[in-house]
Every structure is written in C-alpha cells, then in structure tokens.
Amino acid sequence: MIDTATALQLVLSHGTSKGKTMEVTLNDALGFVLYDDVISPMDMPPFRQSAMDGYAVNANGADWYRLVGEVQAGAAHQPKLATGEAVRIFTGAAVPDSATAVIMQEKVAVNGQQLRLEIPWAPEMNIRPQGEQIKKDAVAMSNGTLIQGAHIGFLAGLGITKVKVRQKPSIAIVVTGNELVSPGTPLPYGKIYESNGAMLQATLNELGYKNTSIVRIADDYEDTKRVLQETISTVDVVVITGGVSVGDYDFVGKALLAIGVEQIFHKVKQKPGKPLFFGRKEGTSIFGLPGNPGAALNCFYIYVYPLLRNFQGAEAVELPSVQVPLLSDYTVNGDRAQFLKAKMHGAGVEILDGQSSAMVRAFGYANALVFLPEDSTKINKGELVKTILLPHQ
Amino acid sequence: MIDTATALQLVLSHGTSKGKTMEVTLNDALGFVLYDDVISPMDMPPFRQSAMDGYAVNANGADWYRLVGEVQAGAAHQPKLATGEAVRIFTGAAVPDSATAVIMQEKVAVNGQQLRLEIPWAPEMNIRPQGEQIKKDAVAMSNGTLIQGAHIGFLAGLGITKVKVRQKPSIAIVVTGNELVSPGTPLPYGKIYESNGAMLQATLNELGYKNTSIVRIADDYEDTKRVLQETISTVDVVVITGGVSVGDYDFVGKALLAIGVEQIFHKVKQKPGKPLFFGRKEGTSIFGLPGNPGAALNCFYIYVYPLLRNFQGAEAVELPSVQVPLLSDYTVNGDRAQFLKAKMHGAGVEILDGQSSAMVRAFGYANALVFLPEDSTKINKGELVKTILLPHQ
Numbered sequence: 001m002i003d004t005a006t007a008l009q010l011v012l013s014h015g016t017s018k019g020k021t022m023e024v025t026l027n028d029a030l031g032f033v034l035y036d037d038v039i040s041p042m043d044m045p046p047f048r049q050s051a052m053d054g055y056a057v058n059a060n061g062a063d064w065y066r067l068v069g070e071v072q073a074g075a076a077h078q079p080k081l082a083t084g085e086a087v088r089i090f091t092g093a094a095v096p097d098s099a100t101a102v103i104m105q106e107k108v109a110v111n112g113q114q115l116r117l118e119i120p121w122a123p124e125m126n127i128r129p130q131g132e133q134i135k136k137d138a139v140a141m142s143n144g145t146l147i148q149g150a151h152i153g154f155l156a157g158l159g160i161t162k163v164k165v166r167q168k169p170s171i172a173i174v175v176t177g178n179e180l181v182s183p184g185t186p187l188p189y190g191k192i193y194e195s196n197g198a199m200l201q202a203t204l205n206e207l208g209y210k211n212t213s214i215v216r217i218a219d220d221y222e223d224t225k226r227v228l229q230e231t232i233s234t235v236d237v238v239v240i241t242g243g244v245s246v247g248d249y250d251f252v253g254k255a256l257l258a259i260g261v262e263q264i265f266h267k268v269k270q271k272p273g274k275p276l277f278f279g280r281k282e283g284t285s286i287f288g289l290p291g292n293p294g295a296a297l298n299c300f301y302i303y304v305y306p307l308l309r310n311f312q313g314a315e316a317v318e319l320p321s322v323q324v325p326l327l328s329d330y331t332v333n334g335d336r337a338q339f340l341k342a343k344m345h346g347a348g349v350e351i352l353d354g355q356s357s358a359m360v361r362a363f364g365y366a367n368a369l370v371f372l373p374e375d376s377t378k379i380n381k382g383e384l385v386k387t388i389l390l391p392h393q
Numbered sequence: 394m395i396d397t398a399t400a401l402q403l404v405l406s407h408g409t410s411k412g413k414t415m416e417v418t419l420n421d422a423l424g425f426v427l428y429d430d431v432i433s434p435m436d437m438p439p440f441r442q443s444a445m446d447g448y449a450v451n452a453n454g455a456d457w458y459r460l461v462g463e464v465q466a467g468a469a470h471q472p473k474l475a476t477g478e479a480v481r482i483f484t485g486a487a488v489p490d491s492a493t494a495v496i497m498q499e500k501v502a503v504n505g506q507q508l509r510l511e512i513p514w515a516p517e518m519n520i521r522p523q524g525e526q527i528k529k530d531a532v533a534m535s536n537g538t539l540i541q542g543a544h545i546g547f548l549a550g551l552g553i554t555k556v557k558v559r560q561k562p563s564i565a566i567v568v569t570g571n572e573l574v575s576p577g578t579p580l581p582y583g584k585i586y587e588s589n590g591a592m593l594q595a596t597l598n599e600l601g602y603k604n605t606s607i608v609r610i611a612d613d614y615e616d617t618k619r620v621l622q623e624t625i626s627t628v629d630v631v632v633i634t635g636g637v638s639v640g641d642y643d644f645v646g647k648a649l650l651a652i653g654v655e656q657i658f659h660k661v662k663q664k665p666g667k668p669l670f671f672g673r674k675e676g677t678s679i680f681g682l683p684g685n686p687g688a689a690l691n692c693f694y695i696y697v698y699p700l701l702r703n704f705q706g707a708e709a710v711e712l713p714s715v716q717v718p719l720l721s722d723y724t725v726n727g728d729r730a731q732f733l734k735a736k737m738h739g740a741g742v743e744i745l746d747g748q749s750s751a752m753v754r755a756f757g758y759a760n761a762l763v764f765l766p767e768d769s770t771k772i773n774k775g776e777l778v779k780t781i782l783l784p785h786q
Contacts, residue, residue, distance in 0.1 A: 026576070030595050031786060046580060051751070072612075074572030076583045092572050092684065094583040133752045141757065146786065150756030151598055153592025153686050157585065157753070161577040179467030179485050183419070184554040187439060190469045190487040190549065199546025202423050207786050208544055219467075291485065293546050320735035320760055320785070321715055325777070343781065344715035358444070359526045360550070363543030364534065367713055367782070384718070389760070390736065392713070393424060393539065393600050393784050 018168035031208025032165035032311035040140040047094040056099035089347040102126035144315030170237035176243040196241040199244035224255040242291030272357035273299040293360035341366040424601025425558035426705035433533040436524035449492035479552030495519035503731040537708030562629035569636040590633040593783035626642040665750035666692040686753035716777040734759040
C-alpha cells in the first residue's frame with residue numbers, strides 16, 4: 001500500500017492533462033488560472049503621486065513658502081514651482097516635477113498666500129515614486145496564478161481588461177450503490193439517502209467549477225462498464241464515489257480495468273480513504289473515492305483538488321498548510337497517516353469529534369484538516385501540527 | 394479615534410438589519426445562512442449498519458458458524474440468524490437484529506457453508522449503531538450556519554431537500570474620484586485606472602454575493618448627494634470607496650451627513666484604513682472605505698464582511714483567526730493597530746513585502762492578515778501572532 005505523499009505525486013505526475021488556453025475579460029476571470037505572465041503596460045503609480053492631503057513644495061531650506069495654486073487628484077496640469085513656491089495638493093494627485101516634497105496639511109500653517117512648515121522637510125517626503133508598486137514591462141502577475149478579487153483589482157489598476165487563462169476541467173461525479181435512494185422519496189429498510197453527489201457538486205461549485213454533472217449507476221456490472229466508458233470519453237475528470245472497496249458487489253474497480261482504464265494506484269495508507277483508486281484513460285483522470293461521505297470529501301480535498309488545479313495550470317496545486325499549535329492532547333489510533341477534521345480558532349487548532357469515515361457532519365464545523373504522518377502516537381497540547389487550510393468563504 | 398475592536402462592535406451593534414427569510418432547495422443553498430435549526434427527520438444511520446465487508450454472526454462463543462445467506466448493501470430483507478449462524482454482509486448493509494457482531498472478511502476462513510473466525514468476536518464489533526451520527530429529532534444543523542458543501546452532503550443524507558435561509562444583502566459599490574478613468578481607455582496625465590469597483594465586486598462574487606452593482610460618482614457635491622441618496626434608498630449595504638479623507642474635494646463625508654446618514658464612526662486607529670467611515674440610514678448600512686485599494690480591501694474583510702454575514706444571520710460573522718508562529722522578526726512602524734498582508738505556509742506565517750495602503754499587489758500573494766494590536770513594537774521570529782484567515786478557494 002502506498003503512502004500519501006507517493007499517492008499525491010502519482011496523481012500529479014500522471015494527471016498531466018491541461019485545459020486549452022482562452023481569453024476572458026478581467027471581470028469574468030475569477031477562479032481561472034493565468035496562462036502566460038502578464039506584463040505591466042505602465043508604471044504604477046503612473047506619476048509621482050501625493051500620499052497625503054497637504055502642500056507640495058519646491059524646498060528652499062526656509063520655513064516660508066508662497067502658495068501659487070493647487071493640484072487636485074486627477075488634475076492634468078502640472079504647475080512649475082520656482083524655489084520657495086508651494087501648491088495645495090491632494091492624496092492621489094500628480095506631484096509637479098518641480099516639487100521636492102509634500103508636507104501633510106496638519107503640519108503647516110497657512111496665512112493667505114503664505115505657508116509655514118511646522119516640521120522639517122525631507123526629499124520625496126510623502127511622495128510615492130512613479131512605478132513604486134510596479135514598473136512598465138515588469139511581470140505584473142505570473143503564469144499559474146489563481147485569479148482572486150485582489151488580482152482583478154491589481155490588473156484593473158494597470159488598465160488591463162482581458163487575460164489569457166486555461167479552461168477549467170469538465171467533471172462528472174459518478175454515484176454508485178444499490179443502497180442509495182434520492183432525498184425527497186421514502187426510505188425503505190436497508191437503504192440510505194444519496195448525498196455524495198450533491199455534496200461534491202456543491203463543493204466543486206464553491207471552488208468555481210461549474211461544468212459538472214452527476215451520473216447515477218446501479219450495482220450492475222454491464223451497466224457500470226457501459227456508463228463509465230461513456231462518461232470517461234466525454235469529460236476531463238471523473239470522480240466516482242463508492243464501489244472501490246473489495247466487496248463482491250463492488251463492480252467499479254473491475255469495470256474500470258475491463259474498459260481499459262490504466263490503474264495508477266488503488267489503496268493508500270491513510271485514514272480515512274484507504275480504498276482510494278486513481279486511474280487514467282485517454283487523457284481523462286479517474287478517481288474512485290470511498291462511498292463513505294467523510295472519507296470521500298477528505299480524498300477530494302487531498303487528491304482531486306490538486307489535480308483540478310493542475311489541469312488549470314496553477315502553480316500552487318495543493319491546499320495551503322501551516323504549523324499550528326494543537327489545543328488538546330491527541331492519541332492516534334492505528335498506524336496509517338491521518339487526516340483529521342479540525343477547527344482553527346483562538347490559540348490553535350482543535351481536532352473535532354466525529355472522525356469516522358461514514359460521518360461528514362464534523363466537516364461542517366471544520367476549517368482545516370490536521371495531518372498526522374504514519375506511525376504518529378501521541379501529540380501533546382501545544383505541539384505544532386501540520387494544518388491544511390480548507391477552502392472557505 | 395476609536396480602536397479596531399470598538400469599530401467592529403459598533404458596526405455589528407448598529408448594522409442589525411437582517412435579510413428576509415425564504416426557502417431554497419438544498420442544491421441552491423450554498424453560501425446561504427440557515428434560519429431556524431434543522432431537526433433531523435431520521436436516525437443516521439437509519440439502521441445498525443455494517444462498517445465492513447465481512448460476515449454478520451449470531452455469536453455462540455464457538456469458532457465455527459453456519460453460513461445461511463447474505464445481505465447486500467441496500468438489501469431490504471432481514472434474515473433471522475439462530476445462534477451459531479452467519480450471513481455474508483457488505484459495507485453499508487443493514488445488520489440483522491439477530492446478529493451480534495460483524496467479522497471482517499480478512500479475519501475468517503470460509504469452507505462451503507462453514508465459517509471459521511480467526512479472531513475473537515466482541516459485541517457490536519464493526520457495527521455502526523443506529524443513530525450514531527445523529528438521532529431523529531436532534532438538531533442536525535443550527536440556525537446561523539453558513540451552508541457549504543459538507544453541510545449539503547450531511548443534510549442530503551438525512552433526506553432533506555429544502556432549507557429555510559435568510560436573503561443575502563443587495564450591495565452597491567460606489568466609486569468616487571475625478572482621478573479615475575475606466576480600464577481600456579487611454580490614461581491622461583494625473584489620472585489612474587479605476588480598480589476598486591471591479592476588485593470589490595469580484596471579491597463579493599467569490600463570497601457568494603451576486604446582487605451587486607457599481608455606481609460611479611464624480612467629485613461634485615450636488616451630484617454626490619443625489620446619487621448617494623438614491624443608492625441608499627435601494628440597497629441593503631452601500632460600500633463607497635474614496636472621498637472619505639479630509640481633503641477639500643472629498644465630498645462624500647459631507648454629502649452623507651447632508652442627506653441624513655447617521656455617522657456611527659469616522660476614523661479608526663489602524664493601519665491601513667484610518668479614514669474608514671460607517672453610518673446608517675433607514676436600515677441601510679453605509680461604509681466609506683479609503684480610496685487606496687490595499688486599504689479598501691483590508692477594511693472590507695475586517696468590517697464589511699462581518700456586517701454582510703450578520704445580515705445573513707450567521708452565527709460566526711468575523712473571518713476565523715488563529716495563533717501562528719511568525720517566520721521572521723518584524724518591527725512595527727507607528728502606534729496604530731496593524732493588519733499586515735501575510736502568507737501562511739510551512740512552519741508559520743510570513744509578513745509580505747508591499748504593505749503600503751496604495752498597494753493591492755501583496756493581497757494577491759496573501760492568504761491571511763496578521764493582526765498586531767496598538768503599541769506593538771518588535772515581534773520575534775517564532776512568536777505566535779493573531780492570524781486572520783482570508784477566504785480562499
């Protein structure tokens with residue numbers, strides 16, 4: 001059985017399909033990954049810019065200046081200041097080339113056309129240099145950036161209206177199991193309500209993946225083969241839940257091999273999610289997640305998420321992680337690596353109750369997963385643990 | 394000047410408007426906040442459930458059992474096992490009432506109809522008790538829960554198809570400043586490209602707020618009054634950027650007071666975002682954010698975000714925060730409380746370069762804000778600092 005690091009490395013080294021490149025308007029770029037560096041078409045700020053409401057002076061070493069005009073933010077004129085002259089100026093306004101400093105308005109006394117500085121001036125004081133944030137022709141944003149609100153703000157500020165990105169993957173969620181019935185219908189003895197499809201689709205939606213569908217397969221071998229074959233040929237990524245353990249009625253694994261899916265791995269030394277399957281066929285990546293919702297969602301974040309980001313061409317494909325102090329002692333059960341639903345709050349991270357694979361409830365309270373490597377034993381309160389940040393709104 | 398905690402408390406205590414309640418289908422519930430507790434209509438699991446592929450036995454203390462049938466996942470029949478009898482059973486299947494344990498298949502030897510246990514059995518071994526995850530009539534999900542993918546999975550598993558939520562706020566983003574021109578047009582000397590509108594709209598969109606509009610106001614007092622009046626009367630939350638500092642051409646503050654907005658506060662002892670304004674009129678909350686994009690986005694996350702979540706009726710309104718070790722020494726500039734764009738990775742949190750109010754670029758690399766209280770001086774590498782988790786996909 002392979003370990004978690006090997007499994008992720010295999011997912012990324014085999015799941016190398018990438019989305020086609022396309023151009024989108026900046027306003028539609030949210031959640032896409034940049035293809036090619038964006039080169040700044042301009043200096044930002046585009047001129048020496050006042051960082052304050054105050055007075056721009058052409059300093060002469062004296063305390064007194066003659067006020068000769070003003071420059072509002074957005075004004076296009078550029079007064080020429082002789083030595084000893086000053087203009088009223090506002091935050092964001094272009095500082096005249098002839099000005100040597102901006103003095104904030106709270107630090108001057110104004111008397112008609114006379115201005116007296118109450119503090120010493122220094123060269124370029126309260127002036128943002130042209131190109132301080134970025135210079136023309138510098139890389140404004142790198143290939144592989146996952147575009148979020150701040151990026152849109154930054155690029156808009158450079159006058160950019162379109163960006164080149166990669167298409168997002170199309171994703172089919174395949175739900176298997178004769179025990180499943182749809183919510184909204186009566187529940188016969190022995191059955192449970194199907195929930196993985198809705199859960200994964202909503203989770204994908206939250207991550208900006210809208211091109212998703214849910215495919216339902218009964219536990220029938222011929223039907224499973226036919227539907228899987230068809231699904232694999234039409235989408236970029238197939239995420240199957242259930243049918244991947246070793247039970248006599250788990251047709252999925254057998255069907256995948258029978259239709260020519262190359263098995264990259266099956267089973268990972270981890271808890272939850274041991275039966276995880278990953279395979280490839282003709283450029284399509286196929287995950288077999290456990291049917292237990294808690295295990296399925298865990299495998300989604302740890303293995304499917306990186307593959308989706310990789311498809312988009314993202315530089316960072318895994319969820320971010322950081323060392324955080326553990327809030328209480330924790331004793332590990334078993335020798336597999338563990339992903340534990342957890343909540344970061346206050347002084348550290350709390351491992352939540354309800355870690356069973358079958359339970360998804362704790363995920364509703366979680367904002368993180370604590371990762372404990374294989375053969376961990378007891379972790380003490382206050383020890384730093386690897387904490388994987390779950391996406392959150 | 395008030396401090397950050399007082400400012401947030403004032404936002405929440407005055408900004409008490411809440412969205413109307415409505416019913417949505419579970420599939421459309423993502424990003425809404427639950428109104429009223431959801432009571433579980435059933436036990437989950439709904440029956441004693443096998444946690445393994447194996448054999449359900451009615452144990453007699455002996456090692457040998459007689460195999461009398463099987464129960465697949467989803468099967469509705471319930472064989473009656475006499476003492477010493479066993480049935481083949483699969484993960485997720487209903488365990489017959491007469492069975493006392495499930496033995497995993499790897500731990501038995503099967504010979505025709507004879508089954509030999511290779512490990513001792515224990516009562517209820519490998520059986521998930523009925524109602525283990527939740528019992529009928531218990532609170533499945535509390536009023537105030539922000540609904541994410543895992544919640545949808547959990548509720549679907551209980552057969553729930555609709556939930557009661559609060560409407561999300563309608564939000565107008567008001568952009569002010571004569572220095573602003575639209576991206577895609579030429580940039581005259583003294584002007585900059587307008588970026589706050591697109592940035593805030595994308596950020597709201599990412600958070601699930603789709604009912605947003607951008608309103609553009611020139612720096613003209615009468616026009617400012619008229620447009621603000623009209624905007625305030627039509628939406629739940631108004632987020633203005635620019636025009637709230639003290640410059641002679643910053644009409645916004647004056648206009649807000651002139652049209653009867655009650656000023657709750659103006660200016661907070663923080664960096665960035667000192668000029669922040671908050672007011673109320675007829676149930677509408679009005680924020681005046683600084684025009685500098687870095688400061689605007691910061692104030693959005695710290696003050697606007699909690700108000701929006703409060704409007705939705707969320708129990709947790711602030712972004713989550715946690716103590717994380719600082720990756721390098723940091724020396725504080727000034728006596729105001731600081732929100733520093735930061736990136737959690739590896740062993741701790743890194744305070745990023747480019748903290749100036751005017752700069753939004755560092756936000757593109759950030760996944761957190763480090764909060765340093767007023768009068769902080771030097772923080773050493775390894776010290777734990779309050780780290781606010783930014784939303785991320």
